[in-house]
Amino acid sequence: MKKYESLLVSLRKVIRAIDLYSKKLSKETGLTSPQLIVLQHISNSDGVMVKDIATNINLSSATVTSILDRLEARGFLIRERSVVDKRKVELHLTDEGAAAIKESPTLLQQHFITRFEAMEEWEQSQMLATMERMAMMMDASDIDAAPMLQVGGIQTTE
Amino acid sequence: MKKYESLLVSLRKVIRAIDLYSKKLSKETGLTSPQLIVLQHISNSDGVMVKDIATNINLSSATVTSILDRLEARGFLIRERSVVDKRKVELHLTDEGAAAIKESPTLLQQHFITRFEAMEEWEQSQMLATMERMAMMMDASDIDAAPMLQVGGIQTTE
DNA sequence: TTGAATTAATTAGTGTACGAATGATATTAT
DNA sequence: ATAATATCATTCGTACACTAATTAATTCAA
Numbered sequence: 135m136k137k138y139e140s141l142l143v144s145l146r147k148v149i150r151a152i153d154l155y156s157k158k159l160s161k162e163t164g165l166t167s168p169q170l171i172v173l174q175h176i177s178n179s180d181g182v183m184v185k186d187i188a189t190n191i192n193l194s195s196a197t198v199t200s201i202l203d204r205l206e207a208r209g210f211l212i213r214e215r216s217v218v219d220k221r222k223v224e225l226h227l228t229d230e231g232a233a234a235i236k237e238s239p240t241l242l243q244q245h246f247i248t249r250f251e252a253m254e255e256w257e258q259s260q261m262l263a264t265m266e267r268m269a270m271m272m273d274a275s276d277i278d279a280a281p282m283l284q285v286g287g288i289q290t291t292e
Numbered sequence: 293m294k295k296y297e298s299l300l301v302s303l304r305k306v307i308r309a310i311d312l313y314s315k316k317l318s319k320e321t322g323l324t325s326p327q328l329i330v331l332q333h334i335s336n337s338d339g340v341m342v343k344d345i346a347t348n349i350n351l352s353s354a355t356v357t358s359i360l361d362r363l364e365a366r367g368f369l370i371r372e373r374s375v376v377d378k379r380k381v382e383l384h385l386t387d388e389g390a391a392a393i394k395e396s397p398t399l400l401q402q403h404f405i406t407r408f409e410a411m412e413e414w415e416q417s418q419m420l421a422t423m424e425r426m427a428m429m430m431d432a433s434d435i436d437a438a439p440m441l442q443v444g445g446i447q448t449t450e
Numbered sequence: 451t452t453g454a455a456t457t458a459a460t461t462a463g464t465g466t467a468c469g470a471a472t473g474a475t476a477t478t479a480t
Numbered sequence: 481a482t483a484a485t486a487t488c489a490t491t492c493g494t495a496c497a498c499t500a501a502t503t504a505a506t507t508c509a510a
Contacts, residue, residue: 137408137416137417137420138400138404138405138408138409138416139399140420140424141400141408141419141420141423142399142400143350144420144423144424144426144427145306145310145423145427146349146350147350147427147430147431148303148423148426148427148430149307149310150350150351150467151427151430151431152303152307152430153467153468153496154467154468155430156495156496157467157468157469157494157495160494160495161469166495166496168495168496168497169495183458183459184458184459184460185457185458185459191304192304192305192308193308193496193497193498194497194498194499195458195459195460196459196460196461196497196498196499196500197496197497197498198459199459199460199461200460200495200496200497201495201496203460204495219457219458219505219506220458220504220505220506221457221458221459221504221505221506222457222458222459222505223458223459241297241300242296242299242300242430243430246296246429246430247296249429250295250296250299250429251296258295258296259295260422261299261422261425261426262295262298262299262302264418264419264422264423265299265302265303265306265422265426266298266302267419268302268306268419268423269302269303269305269306269309271404271407271408272305272306272309272310272313272400272401272404273305273309308497311466311497311498312497312498314465314466314498315464315465315497315498315499318464318465319499324465324466326465326466326467327465341488341489342488342489342490343487343488343489351466351467351468352467352468352469353488353489353490354467354468354469354470354489354490354491354492355466355467355468356489357489357490357491358465358466358467358490359465359466361490362465371489377475377476377487377488378474378475378476378488379474379475379476379487379488379489380475380487380488380489381488381489381490
């Protein structure tokens with residue numbers, strides 16, 4: 135097995151662990167990880183709009199809309215059409231929403247956090263740096279940004 | 293922001309990149325990453341059963357079943373009830389399925405692989421080791437397995 | 451000022467991904 | 481032998497997550 139294939143295997147395990155935890159959260163507290171993240175963002179900046187959240191947490195607007203639907207249906211937030219720009223929707227927490235956040239658990243398994251914080255400082259930094267590097271390496275958005283750096287010399291975009 | 297929170301942010305970016313690539317694959321080749329992984333597993337061991345695949349690729353049986361549904365509907369594989377144990381279902385590729393695999397692209401973005409393989413050998417190993425460690429740290433299955441190792445000395449399970 | 455282009459949010463449709471419940475079989479214990 | 485238990489695959493219901501298409505509103509240009 136190639137090394138990057140092994141990497142994918144570990145990655146899939148991590149992804150699954152995060153997903154399973156989100157579902158466990160949902161069963162215990164009634165909120166999934168994405169829901170909690172969205173609520174926290176609204177809590178930090180009241181009146182924020184859908185697009186901002188989507189950009190901030192790296193999801194599409196459509197996904198955020200569906201998450202908002204569920205949260206609104208359960209009375210955790212209200213949508214308010216902006217008066218200055220009626221296309222926009224401002225998001226506000228209700229008291230229930232604010233209360234839900236207060237009791238909100240961590241977004242990663244506590245046992246992971248415990249283990250992580252038990253690591254040496256430099257190990258933590260190194261793990262974080264590795265993840266950030268990987269995220270950067272997977273980001274396709276910079277592919278077209280610098281085509282002239284390709285082997286073979288200067289090239290035009292067309 | 294706490295370090296493990298930054299870690300989660302990077303992790304979510306990576307997860308999203310993988311997901312987006314899977315969808316791009318689907319549009320270009322008609323197969324998503326999970327579908328391709330399942331097909332490859334059947335190809336490697338003809339007659340394998342659903343549970344084996346689920347265990348191997350770290351997914352639930354329910355998820356694998358739904359992936360198989362789509363692949364079977366498109367004629368890439370056939371299900372065959374085992375004669376020795378009628379609970380089991382043996383999976384076989386059709387010619388179409390085998391052909392689909394032949395043209396199968398890589399499971400990670402080519403530009404990631406290119407970048408990854410451009411790294412020094414020790415950097416690759418280090419990245420892989422970090423991911424494997426993280427996967428291990430998130431695995432909850434060992435929580436109950438060794439409670440006697442906790443700080444505070446020997447403890448009973450009850 | 452009217453028409454074109456852009457932007458914001460939503461809807462529709464597809465594909466994961468899960469746990470719980472179900473139905474059919476096998477295995478084990480009495 | 482039969483009753484209890486376990487295993488395997490599936491179905492059901494829920495929640496993400498995406499793109500493409502839609503609706504509504506705003507901005508820009510001729």
